[in-house]
Every structure is written in structure tokens, then in C-alpha cells.
Amino acid sequence: MKQNFTVRHGALDGVEAFLSVARHRNFRKAAAELNVTPSAISQAVRTLEARIGAALFTRTTRSVGLTEAGERFFARARPAFEELIAASEIAREIGQRPAGLLRLSVPPAVMPIVLEPMIASFCQAYPEIELEIVASGELVDLAAEGFDAGIRLGDLIAADMIAVRLTPPFPMVVVGSRDYLRDRTIPERIEDLRDHACLRMRRSNGSVAPWRFVKGNKTIEAIVTGPLIAHDYPTLLGAAIQGAGLAQVPSPIARSAIADERLQEMLGPYAVTSPGIFLYYPERHQVLPKLRAFIDHIRRQDGAAASRKRPRGRQGQS
Template identity: 50%
Template sequence: MKQDLTIPHGALDGIEAFLRVAERRSFSAAAADLGVSPSAISQSVKALEARVGAPLFMRTTRSVGLTQAGEMFLERAAPAYAGLADAYEAARNLGNRPAGRLRINLMRGAVQPMFEPILAGFCDTYPEIELEIFGDDALSDLNAGGFDAGVRMGEALDADMIAIRLTGPFRFTVFGAPAYFERHGRPQTPAELRQHRCVRLRLASGGLIPWSFMEGNREVEVPVTGPVIVNDQAAIIMAVRSGVALGMTAEPVLQEHIERGDLEVILADRAVSTAGLFLYYPSRKQVMPKLRAFIDYARDHLPEDMAR
């Protein structure tokens, strides 16, 4: 049977007064410690005794002692109250310094280019933050998933989200390996991709991401086919490097491979651009220090080719 863990309204009233009187064995001393009048302390304790249904103190003109019920109540209430005080202090400290678990939800394809350049430095700078990186190609509900923030392309965000730019605009480009071009040739227009082998990306929703290009001032889709379908950006690069097909992904992801000569970008003059990556969260409530620290560090330390 499910246990009812609801605390009755007002059940904690008078606990602090009781504990202080039990410690000091004096209503007046407890009142002085708490900065209230002795009558206020007495009324709080009497109200607590009424809720408990038994006297907690034995009172005389010269001394204050605990009854058996009071001893039993003190034995259980003192550690519980101390635990509540510790919980309050821990939560308050999290609001004052960058500490605690920081959960970031972002597209899986953005994990490597965004976090590889900053991860070690961020963890060294903020050792009290436990960073959880959650790759997720769906636009998940941050509150329902328990995330502090998400990272997505600006076009994907709802208008009611608070968005902070992390990178400048970048392009989605077609790329291939030299081995592929040697075997199958190099397409000169987006339309020629219909005759080429292409790696396609399946979304978490089940759909395949279309390949889009600029034609004048408008965006057009080109239907492509190929021998490989993946659900991860890293898998696209792996397949393309093998020479099996062409791929399409965000240009910053390819930079290292292009510099090494592993991959080559084609049709760059027809590439579609995105507004860039934004960190977002769902309300204008106060940003916790751990999230503010991440925002500032990411904006200051992301590579220049991803900078604003």
C-alpha cells in the first residue's frame, strides 16, 4: 500500500522552540536565544503539545524538565530538524556559488564540437559542478526531464524560451572522402546528388532529415538515397570517411577532418545556413550560479570558428 508522506499543515510549528527549551532547560533562555519573548516561546510549545496530545515538559518555578513523551519526541525530532537545517543550508549554498549537478540537453551532433574544446577547462575551473551532458536529438521538455538548460539551433526554439547565443551562424555542407570522389565523381549541382550515394540521418521522431540547399533566395529540398541510414552525427562522419557515400552536417564539425585532408566540402556556395547554437531555458527566473558559470565559460572559450 502506498505510504502517505504528506506532512500536515503546521506540523513543524513550534519545533525550533521545543528543541531550544529542551537544550537550555529554560523558557526565558530559549526566548533570548531566538530573539522572542518568553510568552511567545511558551505559546509555541503549548500549541505543539496540543497537537502531539501529551505534555512535553515538566514545569516548576525553578526548573524545566522533559516528560517521557518529551524525551521520546526529542530523540526523533532533533536529528530530523538537523537534517532539515542541513538541507536548507545546502540549497542556499547552491544559490550562492557555482556548485551541484548541471544537466545540459543538446543535439548529439553538437556534443563533440561544443564540449571537446571546453570540457577539461570548465571542470578544472569549477570543481564543485558535476556536469551531465545528455545527447538528445528530440526537442525535449527541459522541466519534465530535469534539465537546467538545453542547446539547440535558434530556429528550433519556441518564442517563449530565454535564448543566449553561444555561436555564430554556420552552414550545413555536403562532404565526401577523396576515395569516394575517385570512384563516383564529384557532383557539380545539388540536383546531381540524386545520382549519388548519400548517408541519411534519422530523427528521434522517425523521420529522415531532408537535404536542403539555397536556390537564389529560397530554400529547396533535394531527395537523396544511399546505402546507409544512421541516427548519429558521428556515424555520418564515420560512414563518409570510409568512402561509402556522401554526407551532410554542420561545417564546424568537419573542420579538423578538412584540415587533415580526410574529407572535402562540396557545393558550399549552395549551402543552407543556421542562425547558430543557443543555450536556452524556459523562464526568466533567477539563473543559478552553476548555469551562469557555464554560460560565461562557454561563450569565452569556444573556438573562434564557433564564436559569435
């Protein structure tokens, strides 16, 4: 049977008033410190004493003293209340400026595409933020595992998450090394993959992912076979470079290997487009400044990179 639980209200009511009176041994000075009336302080202390069930002060017309119960309550309550105030200040600072521990869950394939180019500049720009990156291909529960955000391919992000685009869409390309292709026919149709060693990815749910293509207006899933099953794209890419077989990987991580001819791209007309890479986090009313700073920094870096790649026009032209 489900039990009913209630939160006790007012557990700290009157504690601040009590501590101020106990320090000053004076109700008027306590009232001035807390910017309230002496009668309000007296009422707060009486309510606290009634809730506790013991008198905390001895009062005369000339002085205020602590009872034995008051002395013991003061000895325990003062450090606890000061610690509570300190905790509130720390939480307020984290909520108002970029500071604290920022934990991100990131698949290894994303590291060279998005994070490696900007980690140093982010750490220099925000020295009060500790950036912790956990490289894992697993789709973790961000809240349960204590992460502020994750980074994943867009089609892997749950619908109840807030997603922020980090890259434009890109194709999933099939690549192979020249050594592997030397004595083999380069595949020109999806059906040709049956004659090739295809390196495959195991999903976080345990299934082996088929290779996906587009043919006309239809998306096709090709069941391929090969000598290697990996849990991340960098492993597949490295194996393809070494000649173990063909791999289907996100185009950004294969770009440099294609450019320097360690890999050759094929089946381009059938390449399926991934929605791109997104940062995602649980829906909240307010994004903490440390996470907002990270998002804004990535966008600034992307904007700077785009302007560096943009060709310069002639002076005087718009």
C-alpha cells in the same frame, strides 16, 4: 472526479522553539538563543501542544521537564529538524555559489565543436561543480529527466525555453571523400544528387530528414537516397570520410576534414544556414550559479579564441 488537496500550513511552527526549550530546560535561555521574548516562546510551545494534542512539558516555578510525550517527540523531532536545517544549508549554498551536480544533455556532434575544448578548463576553474555530460541525439524533457540544461541546434529548441547562443550561425555543407568522387561527377546542382549515394539522418521523432538547401529566396527540401541512415552527424561524417557516400553536416564538424582534404565540399551556393548551437534551459526566475558559471565560462573561452584568431595590428594603431 478531480480531488481537492490542501497543503497543511504550520506543520513546523513551534518545533524550533520546543527543541530549544527541551535542550536548555529553560524558556528564558531558549528565548535568548532564538532572539525572541520568553512570552513568544511560551506561546509557540502552547500552540504546538494544542496542535499535537498532548502536553510536552511539565512546568514548575523552578524547573522545566519533558513529559513522556515530550520525550518521544524530542527523540524523533531533533534529528529530523537538524537534517532539515542541513538540507536548507546545502540548498542555500547551491543557490549562492557555483557548486553541485551540473547535468547537460548534449548531442554527440556538439562535443568537438563546443565542449571538448573547454571541459578541462571548466573543471579546473570550478572544482566544486560535478559536470555530467549525457551525449544523446534525443530531444529529452530536461525537467523530467533531471537535466539542468541542454545543448542543441537552434531550430530544434522549443519556444518555451531560455536559449543562450554558443556559436554563430553556420552553413550545413555537403561533403564527400575524394575516393568516393574519383569515378563520379561532382554535383553542381541540387538535382544532381539523384545520381549519388546520400547518407541520411533519422530524426528523434522517427522520420528521415530530407536535405535542405536554399535556391534564390526559397528553401528546398530534397528527398535523397543512399546506403546509410544514422542517428547522429559524427557517424555520417565518418562514413563520408570512408567513402560510403555524400553527407550533409554542420560545417564546424567537417572543418578539419575539409582542411586536410579528407573531404571535399560541394554545392556551396545552395547551402542552407543553421541558426547555430544554443544552450537552453527551462524558464526560471533565477539561474543557479553552477549553470551561470558554465555559460560565462563558455563565453570567456569563445572570446579568448576569437582574440587569438584576430590578426594583430601595427603598434600604435587602434
